[in-house]
Amino acid sequence: MDELKKCRNEIDEIDKKITELFERRMDLSRKVAQVKQENEIGILNAKREEEVIQKNLSYLKNKEYRFVLEGFFRNLMNLSKLIQDDHNHR
Incomplete structure (x- = not known):
C-alpha cells in the first residue's frame, strides 16, 4: 500500500503542475483571441493545430501513448477555442 500512496502523491504533484x-495556456489562448480579433483573423487554424499535434507527438518517448496524447491535445485545443470564442463574445 505504501507504493500506491507514493504513486498517488506523485500524481497529485503532477496534477498541480x-x-x-x-x-497559463488558457490565458495565452485569450491573448491569441484578442490579437486575432484585432487583426480580423478567424479562430480556427487547422494547419496550426496539426503542427501542434505532430510537434508534441515527436516529444513523446513512449510511442504507446501516441493515440492518447493526440486525443489529449485535440481536446486541449478545443478548450482553447472555447476560451477564444468566449473572449470574442464579450
Whole structure:
C-alpha cells in the first residue's frame, strides 16, 4: 500500500503542475483571441493545430501513448477555442 500512496502523491504533484500549465495556456489562448480579433483573423487554424499535434507527438518517448496524447491535445485545443470564442463574445 505504501507504493500506491507514493504513486498517488506523485500524481497529485503532477496534477498541480498540469493545472498551473493549463491556466497559463488558457490565458495565452485569450491573448491569441484578442490579437486575432484585432487583426480580423478567424479562430480556427487547422494547419496550426496539426503542427501542434505532430510537434508534441515527436516529444513523446513512449510511442504507446501516441493515440492518447493526440486525443489529449485535440481536446486541449478545443478548450482553447472555447476560451477564444468566449473572449470574442464579450
